[in-house]
Amino acid sequence: MNRVNVALVGLGAFGTWHARSLRDLPQCRIAGVADADATRARQMGDALGVPAARDAQALIGDEAIDALVLAVPPFAAAEIGVAALKAGKHVFLEKPIAVTDADAAALQAAAEAHDRVLMVGYVERFNPSLRRTKALIRTGAIGQVTKISSRRASRFAGKPDWVWDRCGIVVHVVGHDLDVMRWFVDDEVERVYAEAGSLMRGDLGQPDTVCVTLRFRSGAVGIIESAWTLPSNHPAEENDTRMDVAGTAGMISVNNLDQTINLCSESSGYRLPSILRWPGNLDGDVGPLSWALKDELAHFAACVGGEAEPPVTAAHARETLRILLAINKAIETSAPVALETFRPQ
Ligand SMILES: NC(=O)c1ccc[n+]([C@@H]2O[C@H](COP(=O)([O-])OP(=O)(O)OC[C@H]3O[C@@H](n4cnc5c(N)ncnc54)[C@H](O)[C@@H]3O)[C@@H](O)[C@H]2O)c1
Numbered sequence: 001m002n003r004v005n006v007a008l009v010g011l012g013a014f015g016t017w018h019a020r021s022l023r024d025l026p027q028c029r030i031a032g033v034a035d036a037d038a039t040r041a042r043q044m045g046d047a048l049g050v051p052a053a054r055d056a057q058a059l060i061g062d063e064a065i066d067a068l069v070l071a072v073p074p075f076a077a078a079e080i081g082v083a084a085l086k087a088g089k090h091v092f093l094e095k096p097i098a099v100t101d102a103d104a105a106a107l108q109a110a111a112e113a114h115d116r117v118l119m120v121g122y123v124e125r126f127n128p129s130l131r132r133t134k135a136l137i138r139t140g141a142i143g144q145v146t147k148i149s150s151r152r153a154s155r156f157a158g159k160p161d162w163v164w165d166r167c168g169i170v171v172h173v174v175g176h177d178l179d180v181m182r183w184f185v186d187d188e189v190e191r192v193y194a195e196a197g198s199l200m201r202g203d204l205g206q207p208d209t210v211c212v213t214l215r216f217r218s219g220a221v222g223i224i225e226s227a228w229t230l231p232s233n234h235p236a237e238e239n240d241t242r243m244d245v246a247g248t249a250g251m252i253s254v255n256n257l258d259q260t261i262n263l264c265s266e267s268s269g270y271r272l273p274s275i276l277r278w279p280g281n282l283d284g285d286v287g288p289l290s291w292a293l294k295d296e297l298a299h300f301a302a303c304v305g306g307e308a309e310p311p312v313t314a315a316h317a318r319e320t321l322r323i324l325l326a327i328n329k330a331i332e333t334s335a336p337v338a339l340e341t342f343r344p345q
Contacts, residue, residue: 078103143249
């Protein structure tokens with residue numbers, strides 16, 4: 001496997017999560033990091049054992065780097081992204097692509113002109129429950145989508161200043177649900193309307209709550225509620241997000257708090273499809289998902305190719321079996337079994 005040499009730019013809250021993800025991916029190697037905050041850059045560089053810079057340009061000029069992952073605030077991404085694309089690098093860019101259409105257009109043009117990959121990170125595309133929902137829709141489980149309603153709430157506190165000053169709740173948050181709806185309906189939006197509220201901190205002059213309605217060309221309608229009003233003691237680690245997708249022949253309800261989906265359809269009745277593990281038979285309805293069995297086999301293939309080690313070796317599995325047999329023995333004899341002396345038959 002040829003590893004992709006990646007430079008990570010922007011080492012704030014989300015950049016740190018990208019660092020962790022990239023570090024753990026066998027397909028990638030972090031070759032350098034940058035952040036306008038020199039201390040942050042140095043600390044992450046030291047933690048990862050890679051060169052660190054304040055200015056992304058230092059990494060863009062490095063021939064050994066294939067791609068940049070940008071987790072800078074969205075108003076700062078275009079300048080770095082365009083320069084990287086022009087230098088022949090591939091770019092992964094955190095959502096939203098930008099905060100102005102001019103910047104988004106410049107990024108798109110640079111990617112097309114230089115024939116480089118430019119991927120925008122709307123991470124819900126990789127959310128297992130939403131991927132499974134898309135797969136069910138694709139196979140016609142609920143007929144044609146007629147209405148999607150989506151709720152996304154997070155806490156008011158703890159957002160960087162730029163979210164208020166230079167982005168706002170619509171571009172920062174509603175984009176997630178809008179992207180998912182366009183993906184699910186597979187159609188373009190014809191008309192939108194919205195009401196916004198700012199009762200949490202009216203003095204900031206920015207909405208903290210928004211209710212959007214939208215209509216697709218197909219006639220499907222959508223409702224998006226986004227709010228920075230989650231109580232501070234709410235159990236959600238990050239967001240509380242839920243979605244109901246209604247169709248002409250059924251309905252899917254997604255609860256991202258506990259990663260469950262409920263399917264109720266005219267043809268299959270009420271079901272709780274498995275999200276993470278089991279793909280079903282050869283023509284099952286999972287679509288191009290990643291699931292545990294597939295990931296397990298991909299890992300096995302990497303082991304065969306000498307690129308990975310089995311997480312469960314024969315020795316490990318044999319010891320597991322020995323313990324299981326000891327448990328059986330304990331059941332049979334109604335007595336504790338010491339593993340130190342236990343010898344299976
Ligand atoms: N996919 C999601 O669910 C999700 C969630 C949160 C944030 N994000 C996105 O991730 C990105 C970063 O968000 P965050 O919350 O980590 O922000 P943050 O403010 O915590 O971090 C941004 C970092 O970028 C650095 N920076 C700013 N300008 C720079 C420049 N020109 N060059 C180099 N470094 C620069 C800052 O010093 C800071 O360390 C944003 O695009 C945001 O929309 C995505």
